[in-house]
Amino acid sequence: MRRTYRNLFRKSTKPEKHIQVTQTETLSTSLDNNIATIKSKLGNSADLVCRVIQIDSSNQTDAYLLYIESLIDAALLQDLINALLHTKWEDPNQTTLKSDPVMSDLIKTNITVGEANEAIDFDTVLTNILSGQVAILLENESQAVTVSIPGFEKRAIEEPQSATVIKGPHEGFTETLSTNISLLRRRIRSPNLWLESKEIGKVTKTKIMIAYINGIVNEDLVTEVHHRLDKIDIDAILESGYIEELIQDETFSPFPTIYSTERPDAVAGKLLEGRVAILVDGSPFVLVAPSLIVEFFQASEDYYQRADVATLLRFLRFxxxxxxxxxxxxxxxxxxxxxxxxxxxxxxxxxxxxxxxxxxxxxxxxxxxxxxxxxxxxxxxxxxxxxxxxxxxxxxxxxxxxxxxxxxxxxxxxxxxxxxxxxxxxxxxxxxxxxxxxxxxxxSLAAVLGLIGIMFGIILLCIHLSSLRSFGIPYTAPAAPFIVKDQKDVFFRVPMWAMFSRPRLINQKNIKRTKSGMPKPKTTKRK
Known part of the structure; x- marks a missing residue:
């Protein structure tokens, strides 16, 4: 019955297909038309700045800079303008401005700040402008150069409110994607930490970053994450909760099947076990998949103190x-x-x-x-x-x-x-x-059937938890199915020298953290 209801719900909420297919409109060689089109598509917004500078005084070549005033860094903008003011493209044999490679020369030799790219259509130019970039347009050029110099206001790195610790780092993710990536890079200084970018949301065009460690993660898991994200067809992604609800395995379940946290150290630990993290621009909560129910009883502080204390606190949580x-x-x-x-x-x-x-x-x-x-x-x-x-x-x-x-x-x-x-x-x-x-x-069950109702509810709860999956991994692992070698970090937290292998169901490619396992430390007796 639940499967039938879910199928009916999905059919009733299936988005309608649009009959009209919009084609990408490319830039023209007319500078006036390009500027007029950009202003028109932005609704002649008051915060859109169109600035003209002369980049080649000998040939009196003008460049038009278009940007959103509140989204760019004023200091970097001034550096960009100073670099453009000293621009000269003169052929040694002629005194005319080169016409063919103007934009490529502009990117290679003259722009020294930010990340510069070429854009040939209006959609790309508009998306870049609304992402904190400056668009540079020239006359008789059917392409533009976009330079990334974002400077919008952002929240400072603070202690996460939802996961506080006494012993351990007090840094938390923020709403800025670049800051969150830097927090991960500081903890995992490995070239195998790979990041892949996506853009989801037809209106918001929210930037999504997929993070994993190559050589540890299972390639099938990365493929499945990409597949589920590519299937999302929605107009807006405003927080990571949107992504969590759209890619989770089970919709009608009170238990979360995707782990979300504000702590960079927790995400780094999950990545080192072979999981995949999903970072969403504008959200301080990072999603980690797959996740198991035992992980929701584990705190980051468990790994920063002695094993016996961590085990006692973990039993207390259960x-x-x-x-x-x-x-x-x-x-x-x-x-x-x-x-x-x-x-x-x-x-x-x-x-x-x-x-x-x-x-x-x-x-x-x-x-x-x-x-x-x-x-x-x-x-x-x-x-x-x-x-x-x-x-x-x-x-x-x-x-x-x-x-x-x-x-x-x-x-x-x-x-x-x-x-x-x-x-x-x-x-x-x-x-x-x-x-x-x-x-x-x-x-309610206790009021109707007493202790028999409570036992019946516990049985139903166990059946439901056993039926859940998180990206194909059993939700109750390693308890069901029972894996002896993975019990070192479930109810008990064994010492660090004994935790030399990764979870087997999640990682079957690079199981051991060390080549032969770290030996137990021995004390030397004084003579």
Whole structure:
């Protein structure tokens, strides 16, 4: 049924084919026509600057520079103009300006700033101008030169807000693609770190960068990533979340099958395991594929401290996962159907607290969970100066008022509070969101069938997770299928000298990190 619904959904949302095919309009030899066409296509925008300079005083040759004032660097523009003002193309035997290789000579000998390229059609010229480039046009030339000198405002490198660490680098990705690439290059100084560029979005023309390490990555994975990105037919890509939703394996699943992070060190570690990273211009979140569910329990800080401490914290996160998922459900099931499981003293205490409560345990838990979700969303959307204080004070006041009014019991407030706190222990925020969604389903099953309903929900959850794939890789690997050699970085984090091989399902080409594995360090006894 799910497959049938998905096929019907895809058919209903299939984009219509355009009957009219637009052809690329090339530049003409008339300078006035080219400038008029560019201005017309940009709607005579007020921020479009058309500047005229004389680049060859002996022959009085004028060059027209077109650019968006807010997208270019003023200092680099002045350097470009100074270089053009000293331009001379004089033949030793003649005193006339060369006509044939003007643009090629302009690129090779005179332009000393930025990246210069030739453009022969209006679409390329307009895209480059809107990307922070300067277009240079000459009379009797059917091509233009575009020079990249971007200078738009950008955010400085800061600590990522969604993945903070105590020990480790405090640098995070920004919205600038070139800055994000430099952060990766600083960590992986290898010529095998290959970057491939794409442009997606018929209107936005967003630049996408695919990063992987040649010699480690599986070529089939790179081909699959290119294939899925090439199939995207949409007018706008404003954030990496667009790409994630369009290329993920399973649409109707609460669990994320593509890993996204703001941390450059995390992306560098994934690339070294043989994965592919997708960087989107304008987004600080980088996508990594394929991804496994165990990776959402792993923090970057696990690899910057001792193995025993990292293992303890990782077990704590798994424990918090079950608390956040099952604590309200177990409370509802035990109070509704299985009171005999509680000790007599505890049962009497809870019964005394619930004396006078007009709602059953399920309605009581549902009201508190919804109220906490409202407070959480309000705290995120409000200004940062008052958002945290509002959420904390609101939760305390609301919980105390609900208990005094006799709407909920104090035990329910404790259960919901522990559940909410455990939900914040996950390093990946998208996994925390998935747990919040599934928790309501588990509460409903517990209210209907008790512990049997909870077991039924856990079985369905395991079946669903086992059926998921991330670019062809089982989502629950290396637990299912169980791979013994890959258990060194799942529940336990073994010491670094023992982590000498890469995940086998993800990388089958260059498995070993070292030639023979790093030997265990030995201590020398003093005589």
């Amino acid at each position: 424990f918090c996962f079950f608390i956040a998922l099952l604590a309200p459900s177990l409370y509802i099931a035990v109070l509704t159907y299985h009171q005999e499981m509680l000790p007599t003293t505890l049962l009497i205490s809870i019964a005394a607290q619930r004396d006078g409560i007009p709602f059953p345990a399920f309605v009581e838990a549902l009201m508190m969970e919804v109220a906490f979700e409202i407070l959480r969303e309000a705290g995120v959307r409000m200004p940062r100066a008052v958002g945290q204080a509002m959420s904390i004070v609101g939760a305390l006041v609301l919980g105390q008022a609900a208990v005094q009014a006799g709407i909920v019991s104090p035990a329910m407030v404790i259960v919901v509070s522990i559940t909410a706190i455990a939900n914040f222990c996950f390093p990946a925020i998208n996994l925390a969101t998935s747990v919040r969604i599934v928790r309501f389903g588990m509460m």
